[in-house]
Amino acid sequence: MNVTINQKGHAxxxxxxxxxxxxxxxxxxxxxxPLMQVSKAEIIVDCAKLEYTxxxxxxxxxxxxxxxxxxxxxLVMKNMSAAVKEVFDITGFSNIxxxx
Amino acid sequence: xxxxxxxxxxxxxxxxxxxxxxxxMPADEGLLFKLRLAVEEAVExxxxxAYSDGAGYLEADTSVKDGVLSIVLQDAGVPFNPLDKEDxxxxxxxxxxxxxxxxxFLCKKLMDSVEYEFVNGCNKLTIRKRIA
Numbered sequence: 528m529n530v531t532i533n534q535k536g537h538a539x540x541x542x543x544x545x546x547x548x549x550x551x552x553x554x555x556x557x558x559x560x561p562l563m564q565v566s567k568a569e570i571i572v573d574c575a576k577l578e579y580t581x582x583x584x585x586x587x588x589x590x591x592x593x594x595x596x597x598x599x600x601x602l603v604m605k606n607m608s609a610a611v612k613e614v615f616d617i618t619g620f621s622n623i624x625x626x627x
Numbered sequence: 628x629x630x631x632x633x634x635x636x637x638x639x640x641x642x643x644x645x646x647x648x649x650x651x652m653p654a655d656e657g658l659l660f661k662l663r664l665a666v667e668e669a670v671e672x673x674x675x676x677a678y679s680d681g682a683g684y685l686e687a688d689t690s691v692k693d694g695v696l697s698i699v700l701q702d703a704g705v706p707f708n709p710l711d712k713e714d715x716x717x718x719x720x721x722x723x724x725x726x727x728x729x730x731x732f733l734c735k736k737l738m739d740s741v742e743y744e745f746v747n748g749c750n751k752l753t754i755r756k757r758i759a
Binding site: 548549579583585586589592593614617624 | 640663664718730736737
């Protein structure tokens with residue numbers, strides 16, 4: 528999986544490409560750990576090319592959501608495929624993370 | 628398909644790919660997404676928890692009967708029924724939601740049935756999904 532993070536001031540665009548699973552989640556966690564320390568980070572995660580996420584991905588999205596709530600920032604996930612959206616719906620994540 | 632992995636330590640993704648490349652898998656991408664998720668969550672659970680030292684086996688079998696795909700995973704590790712775990716409370720706020728604990732829940736929700744048996748000293752998990 529490829530992770531690209533573009534920063535402009537407080538705005539962070541995280542572009543995900545590929546499969547977020549048990550193999551790729553540790554690297555993604557490394558990539559987003561610095562973002563979890565930033566005060567008032569406005570994070571947008573572009574999921575247009577995110578093909579798949581397992582519970583390993585979900586736990587990281589929840590960690591990110593918890594961190595922005597604590598740090599006064601925001602998290603929006605956009606362009607999710609129907610299949611990935613279903614995983615968010617089943618687990619109730621659609622209610623705790625903003626999806627556009 | 629019948630495959631045996633021994634020892635299983637560090638083989639999570641290899642086992643997942645082996646099961647997903649079974650000739651019994653459907654072509655439909657939507658179904659494959661759900662099956663991959665169910666297989667990943669189940670295999671990961673076994674690789675991480677069945678054997679304290681990772682030195683043990685996992686046998687994976689797939690078959691199709693009357694349009695229903697069965698995936699059977701067996702190990703001789705610590706007796707453990709993953710279905711005993713209570714479902715997560717999906718109505719909690721982000722602050723109150725615990726991290727993790729969603730794997731087997733997703734497996735159950737996405738498949739038609741998930742059954743656990745302890746037979747002949749082995750954990751046996753059977754996942755079923757109608758594919759035709």
